[in-house]
Amino acid sequence: MAMKPSEIFHLVRVARPPAPYGARRLARCVTIEDVARVARRRLPLGARSYLENGGEGQHTLRRDRAAFRDVRFQPRQPCDVSDVDTSTTVLGRRIPLPFALSPVGAPRLMHYEGELAVARAARHAGIPYGISTLGNTSVEDVAAQTDTPLWFQMYVWGDRSRIKQAVARAKAAGFEALLLNIDTAVRSERVPEKHAGLTLPRPELSLTTLFEGALHPAWVWRFLTSPTVSFPNIGPPDQRSLEVMPDMFDGTVVWEDLDWIRRMWDGPIVLKGVTTVGQAAQAVDHGLDAVIVSNHGGRQLDHLPATIEVLPRIVDAVGDRAEVLVDSGFRRGTDITAALALGAKAVLLGRAHLYGLAAAGEAGVRHCIDILARELRMTMQLCGARSIADLDRGLVYQPPESGAAAVHR
Numbered sequence: 002m003a004m005k006p007s008e009i010f011h012l013v014r015v016a017r018p019p020a021p022y023g024a025r026r027l028a029r030c031v032t033i034e035d036v037a038r039v040a041r042r043r044l045p046l047g048a049r050s051y052l053e054n055g056g057e058g059q060h061t062l063r064r065d066r067a068a069f070r071d072v073r074f075q076p077r078q079p080c081d082v083s084d085v086d087t088s089t090t091v092l093g094r095r096i097p098l099p100f101a102l103s104p105v106g107a108p109r110l111m112h113y114e115g116e117l118a119v120a121r122a123a124r125h126a127g128i129p130y131g132i133s134t135l136g137n138t139s140v141e142d143v144a145a146q147t148d149t150p151l152w153f154q155m156y157v158w159g160d161r162s163r164i165k166q167a168v169a170r171a172k173a174a175g176f177e178a179l180l181l182n183i184d185t186a187v188r189s190e191r192v193p194e195k196h197a198g199l200t201l202p203r204p205e206l207s208l209t210t211l212f213e214g215a216l217h218p219a220w221v222w223r224f225l226t227s228p229t230v231s232f233p234n235i236g237p238p239d240q241r242s243l244e245v246m247p248d249m250f251d252g253t254v255v256w257e258d259l260d261w262i263r264r265m266w267d268g269p270i271v272l273k274g275v276t277t278v279g280q281a282a283q284a285v286d287h288g289l290d291a292v293i294v295s296n297h298g299g300r301q302l303d304h305l306p307a308t309i310e311v312l313p314r315i316v317d318a319v320g321d322r323a324e325v326l327v328d329s330g331f332r333r334g335t336d337i338t339a340a341l342a343l344g345a346k347a348v349l350l351g352r353a354h355l356y357g358l359a360a361a362g363e364a365g366v367r368h369c370i371d372i373l374a375r376e377l378r379m380t381m382q383l384c385g386a387r388s389i390a391d392l393d394r395g396l397v398y399q400p401p402e403s404g405a406a407a408v409h410r
């Protein structure tokens with residue numbers, strides 16, 4: 002006897018009507034690497050090489066990812082992890098996830114909306130967002146998009162009056178913390194960018210650019226029909242300020258400059274680009290509130306250790322005198338879980354949110370945050386951790402310190 006329609010519906014699940022093409026592609030992305038593949042297809046060569054590559058021989062870039070392969074968890078199961086709390090407190094603010102979105106220069110190369118799309122995604126997730134000195138959207142316009150904590154990342158350079166102006170604008174716009182870089186005395190050599198013919202800050206029109214443009218018409222159309230790319234945070238908001246950029250990496254920054262900024266800014270100051278115990282200890286001695294253990298995503302000095310390798314020693318050196326955040330190479334919930342267990346307060350996501358931005362703007366960034374939130378939660382459950390406070394050193398196997406590791410002190 003034939004089945005009745007009601008019986009058929011018990012046996013099968015009716016698929017939802019297909020979503021629009023971009024959304025469908027995004028929905029199929031299960032990991033950050035899946036989103037990265039979509040992003041790579043969308044971007045022309047110049048933008049792609051700006052996003053993906055590292056400094057010089059790219060050893061730091063590769064080591065950042067490779068180091069996570071050595072992480073070995075020591076789970077505490079069995080225990081009841083039906084209810085997991087991923088919230089934590091960073092720089093005095095309670096946030097639902099232990100993530101923040103990293104500052105990046107020129108995000109409009111990834112997507113025509115740049116910071117505006119990212120700020121809305123950060124707001125949706127309730128997580129902090131760092132705006133770069135070399136951002137393409139003014140601090141005032143970003144602040145209008147979100148009520149989540151905003152951090153302003155400053156490249157400190159010789160022109161004190163411009164630094165003063167930039168800091169004052171960030172303050173007036175309601176930014177909560179300043180991130181000061183110590184890893185960008187000069188800009189490193191990004192060889193693939195040169196091979197791709199990418200010239201910053203002023204893109205060059207060449208045969209390669211035209212060819213790549215023809216292969217990526219959607220990107221080109223959006224780029225050409227949206228407001229001209231500018232760097233409004235290093236000059237008056239209405240100016241393009243391109244002319245200042247080459248002078249910024251002038252190699253003049255010393256600890257006294259950071260002391261000067263400390264006196265100007267009464268909120269939290271975070272030192273970005275710390276890779277040694279010595280730098281972290283000095284940051285604390287100079288009254289800074291937090292450090293970001295970062296090798297700039299492998300984009301600056303080559304042959305640096307992976308941040309996950311040096312993190313525990315830096316956490317030990319700093320103790321409870323400052324917060325320790327970390328970035329560089331984080332693409333999975335397991336990476337984030339390991340860093341939190343080793344003592345980081347939170348993880349900053351660089352490319353892990355930029356892939357989403359390039360793939361689908363705000364929806365793409367939201368998707369990436371969701372992927373990492375889901376993976377973090379799952380890893381915590383599998384490890385037997387109910388809250389961020391449950392993530393401690395005992396969860397990660399740490400080999401006895403070798404002679405090579407001692408060199409990084």
Ligand SMILES: Cc1cc2nc3c(=O)[nH]c(=O)nc-3n(C[C@H](O)[C@H](O)[C@H](O)COP(=O)(O)O)c2cc1C
Pocket residue numbers: 051052065103104105106107133134135136154182273295296297298299300328329330331349350351352353355
């Ligand atoms: C395309 C790109 C641009 C960046 N621009 C800046 C910047 O302007 N200022 C800054 O402090 N860091 C910048 N960074 C570094 C990030 O803030 C962060 O440290 C790094 O991306 C972390 O590594 P990950 O990309 O592997 O997550 C940039 C990174 C990328 C990928």
